[in-house]
Amino acid sequence: MWKAKAVGRVVAQALISAASSLAALLTLLPIRVRKRWFGRLRSLGRRVDNLLNSTVLFGIDPLADLSALEAGLVPQTPTVDERAENRIVERILAAYWKANSDQKGAPLVYQPGGEWADTIKRTRGEYLAALEREDSLELSRLLRGFFRNCGAYGLLTTGLYPEISAANTRKKRAFIYAILQDYSSWKDLTGNTNPQALAVPAIGNPWGYMIENQLVMPGACRHNYFAHQACTLLLDIPGAPVVAEIGGGFGGFAYFLLSRMDKHRYIDFDLPEILLLEQYYLMSAFPQKRFLLYGEHQVESFGSALESYDVILMPNFELPKLPDASVDFFINTGSLSEMDYATVEEYIDHITRTCRLYFFHDNSDRAVPKGRYHIEVPASRFPIAEKAFRRVYKAKSPWVGMGEDRCREHLYRRLSAVGPARSMPRRKTESSG
Numbered sequence: 352m353w354k355a356k357a358v359g360r361v362v363a364q365a366l367i368s369a370a371s372s373l374a375a376l377l378t379l380l381p382i383r384v385r386k387r388w389f390g391r392l393r394s395l396g397r398r399v400d401n402l403l404n405s406t407v408l409f410g411i412d413p414l415a416d417l418s419a420l421e422a423g424l425v426p427q428t429p430t431v432d433e434r435a436e437n438r439i440v441e442r443i444l445a446a447y448w449k450a451n452s453d454q455k456g457a458p459l460v461y462q463p464g465g466e467w468a469d470t471i472k473r474t475r476g477e478y479l480a481a482l483e484r485e486d487s488l489e490l491s492r493l494l495r496g497f498f499r500n501c502g503a504y505g506l507l508t509t510g511l512y513p514e515i516s517a518a519n520t521r522k523k524r525a526f527i528y529a530i531l532q533d534y535s536s537w538k539d540l541t542g543n544t545n546p547q548a549l550a551v552p553a554i555g556n557p558w559g560y561m562i563e564n565q566l567v568m569p570g571a572c573r574h575n576y577f578a579h580q581a582c583t584l585l586l587d588i589p590g591a592p593v594v595a596e597i598g599g600g601f602g603g604f605a606y607f608l609l610s611r612m613d614k615h616r617y618i619d620f621d622l623p624e625i626l627l628l629e630q631y632y633l634m635s636a637f638p639q640k641r642f643l644l645y646g647e648h649q650v651e652s653f654g655s656a657l658e659s660y661d662v663i664l665m666p667n668f669e670l671p672k673l674p675d676a677s678v679d680f681f682i683n684t685g686s687l688s689e690m691d692y693a694t695v696e697e698y699i700d701h702i703t704r705t706c707r708l709y710f711f712h713d714n715s716d717r718a719v720p721k722g723r724y725h726i727e728v729p730a731s732r733f734p735i736a737e738k739a740f741r742r743v744y745k746a747k748s749p750w751v752g753m754g755e756d757r758c759r760e761h762l763y764r765r766l767s768a769v770g771p772a773r774s775m776p777r778r779k780t781e782s783s784g
């Protein structure tokens with residue numbers, strides 16, 4: 352007995368000194384190598400975790416079923432009104448080319464940077480080629496299937512179609528686990544238990560997972576919840592509340608917002624190469640709404656345009672034209688952290704100048720590498736002026752695909768009358784990055 356204890360103590364001591372020597376050795380390595388090693392260890396941990404979670408889920412949840420994923424992968428091709436689609440694509444091409452040319456003269460903070468400059472060049476070759484040739488037929492073909500081709504890159508947080516459709520059973524189960532976790536959070540947070548509320552139109556050939564005969568797209572629970580928050584907060588606002596977004600992706604949040612609230616005005620600012628997806632998606636989904644695209648109507652400020660149009664979809668460098676105190680609900684999700692710090696500063700200044708009621712954002716709060724050249728800007732470093740906004744809450748973002756526990760949801764309420772943002776003292780956490 353005594354012998355066994357002594358052996359145990361010796362082994363424990365040996366392990367501790369081995370671990371200390373390893374830690375001492377690690378400190379000799381460059382920080383980037385250390386980060387890579389720890390990153391790999393952490394991702395191994397996550398994979399084991401996912402495997403365990405999905406195994407348990409398949410044992411207990413009747414909704415977990417590989418055949419529901421196979422059903423969700425079946426093509427969803429709508430009958431397209433080709434003339435209407437041609438008109439949409441021609442408008443998109445004209446707006447893109449004007450934005451592409453004017454972007455060159457825009458200040459540096461509005462140039463694509465952070466994670467996205469490289470991502471766009473590296474992943475959207477087919478789109479860039481079709482745009483370059485002004486080939487509207489090829490662009491239409493790509494847009495009809497954008498959820499399944501490279502158009503969706505960076506915009507679907509739980510996985511891409513080519514990867515999931517060809518995945519092995521273990522990966523497919525992990526995907527199903529992510530979707531069902533999101534579905535459970537969505538029910539919990541919205542109080543809605545009917546998956547039909549998550550329905551999306553068959554635009555862009557959507558895919559996903561079948562829940563009670565309803566196709567649920569990856570990200571749909573998250574986007575629908577954001578729309579639920581916006582609608583709830585804006586319920587008592589008289590007239591037509593104005594919702595503004597930066598980096599709206601393909602328009603997932605906007606789709607649920609506009610399908611629930613007919614009177615709301617929506618305006619988004621995004622990089623031209625991504626913006627065109629949202630233009631296609633929303634213009635196809637809401638043919639009865641009035642849309643304003645870049646270059647279609649010369650405006651000094653969007654003040655009067657917000658009265659004449661339901662939806663305004665603009666390249667990011669048009670943000671300074673958004674009038675002071677014109678927005679009731681400003682939203683940014685999965686996006687500011689992916690930009691350069693100088694751009695985050697510029698955008699927060701404009702949000703401060705233009706937002707008269709709520710600022711809602713859900714972003715990474717960790718400085719983790721994202722893409723090849725970017726380290727995420729943690730949400731705690733966003734320079735949000737305490738004098739301008741009171742933080743109502745900060746909460747862990749529950750969406751599984753949004754990235755390993757690193758995202759936080761924030762709601763701010765406007766405090767003071769809107770003034771020039773640059774004169775506002777910023778939060779104490781501010782850094783010049």
Ligand SMILES: C[S@@+](CC[C@H](N)C(=O)[O-])C[C@H]1O[C@@H](n2cnc3c(N)ncnc32)[C@H](O)[C@@H]1O
Nearest residue numbers: 467505598599600620621622625667684685686
């Ligand atoms: C990961 S996607 C998130 C899309 C959507 N908000 C969501 O939560 O699903 C990031 C979005 O930010 C946009 N974005 C990246 N850099 C930007 C910039 N400098 N200005 C405006 N939008 C930008 C991207 O084009 C993309 O639409």
